[in-house]
Amino acid sequence: MATVGTDRTAVTVIGLGLMGRALAGAFAAAGHPTTVWNRTPGKAAELIASGVREARTAADAVSAGSLLIVCVRDYDAVREILAPVRGALSGRVLLNLTSGASDEARALAGWAGEHGAGYLDGAIMMTPPGIGAPDTVILYGGSPDLFAEHEQTLRVLGGGTTHLSADAGIPSLYDVALLGIMWGTFNSFMHSLALVGTENVAATEFLPFATSWLGGVASFMSTYAQQIDKGEYLAADATLETQLPPIGHLVHESHARGVDATIPEYTKALIEKSIAQGHALDSYARIIEHFRPAAR
Numbered sequence: 001m002a003t004v005g006t007d008r009t010a011v012t013v014i015g016l017g018l019m020g021r022a023l024a025g026a027f028a029a030a031g032h033p034t035t036v037w038n039r040t041p042g043k044a045a046e047l048i049a050s051g052v053r054e055a056r057t058a059a060d061a062v063s064a065g066s067l068l069i070v071c072v073r074d075y076d077a078v079r080e081i082l083a084p085v086r087g088a089l090s091g092r093v094l095l096n097l098t099s100g101a102s103d104e105a106r107a108l109a110g111w112a113g114e115h116g117a118g119y120l121d122g123a124i125m126m127t128p129p130g131i132g133a134p135d136t137v138i139l140y141g142g143s144p145d146l147f148a149e150h151e152q153t154l155r156v157l158g159g160g161t162t163h164l165s166a167d168a169g170i171p172s173l174y175d176v177a178l179l180g181i182m183w184g185t186f187n188s189f190m191h192s193l194a195l196v197g198t199e200n201v202a203a204t205e206f207l208p209f210a211t212s213w214l215g216g217v218a219s220f221m222s223t224y225a226q227q228i229d230k231g232e233y234l235a236a237d238a239t240l241e242t243q244l245p246p247i248g249h250l251v252h253e254s255h256a257r258g259v260d261a262t263i264p265e266y267t268k269a270l271i272e273k274s275i276a277q278g279h280a281l282d283s284y285a286r287i288i289e290h291f292r293p294a295a296r
């Protein structure tokens with residue numbers, strides 16, 4: 001059932017945005033019989049030239065492959081596409097690579113099961129040009145058996161193919177958590193550039209210092225992760241009390257230069273709160289307690 005004139009799994013990709021086109025192109029390049037469908041026609045021209053078949057309807061697309069991949073804007077779009085063709089899902093594996101929240105993934109997994117389909121969910125931690133690269137990370141959740149069955153096929157999309165959990169919602173949770181690190185880092189980077197920019201330091205001039213510093217920050221994160229898992233926040237590097245003056249300097253420098261101080265002011269408030277709660281001699285890892293649900 002899984003193969004059509006080749007030993008490679010027949011794959012259907014629904015959604016031909018930037019990401020869907022990259023996914024379909026990677027499967028086709030790896031020799032998988034690949035069928036595509038997109039709500040708006042006309043986006044498959046390059047893929048067709050590389051041997052991909054364009055289905056006329058969503059129902060035709062679903063029926064074409066045993067592994068059905070959907071990658072569209074959001075879960076509402078996934079359901080809009082799949083609800084009318086649910087009768088064709090039975091016996092197939094639905095792999096949803098559309099970004100969303102964990103509760104949406106779990107609900108879609110349940111819905112697919114009701115219609116006789118296996119379900120895998122994936123979070124793509126890369127932009128379309130990186131699809132197929134050895135270091136591209138894609139995080140999967142859902143049935144471990146289904147993942148094992150399709151792992152070789154999925155490795156076509158990225159060398160960092162990883163199954164996290166039988167729970168289909170976990171990849172979405174990791175996805176938003178990792179994106180949070182990305183946006184938090186971006187914002188701090190922008191704030192720093194605005195600061196040094198007041199002295200006409202070009203972003204590219206500051207960049208090597210920022211990227212090298214991130215290596216140091218990553219090593220602190222490793223220490224803090226171990227402390228957080230143990231629930232012991234022994235300050236092996238710097239206490240919260242020690243970090244209070246420097247964060248104050250960052251707030252001061254920002255105000256003095258007319259740069260938005262929201263980010264350092266928030267950080268300063270977190271440190272002050274922990275110190276006020278009696279944790280002055282703890283490491284920065286203590287701040288996790290502020291974010292935990294029980295603290296809110």
Ligand SMILES: NC(=O)c1ccc[n+]([C@@H]2O[C@H](COP(=O)([O-])OP(=O)(O)OC[C@H]3O[C@@H](n4cnc5c(N)ncnc54)[C@H](OP(=O)(O)O)[C@@H]3O)[C@@H](O)[C@H]2O)c1
Binds near residue numbers: 018039040071077
């Ligand atoms: N691009 C990235 O860097 C990246 C990285 C990781 C994850 N992702 C995720 O991958 C998914 C697709 O991203 P993308 O970059 O391919 O987005 P995109 O280029 O904006 O494409 C959106 C796709 O969704 C389809 N779509 C939107 N609303 C629809 C609806 N109501 N019914 C049917 N189809 C609908 C569009 O079809 P039409 O052509 O008909 O409008 C198009 O195929 C998103 O969930 C995104 O978060 C993207």
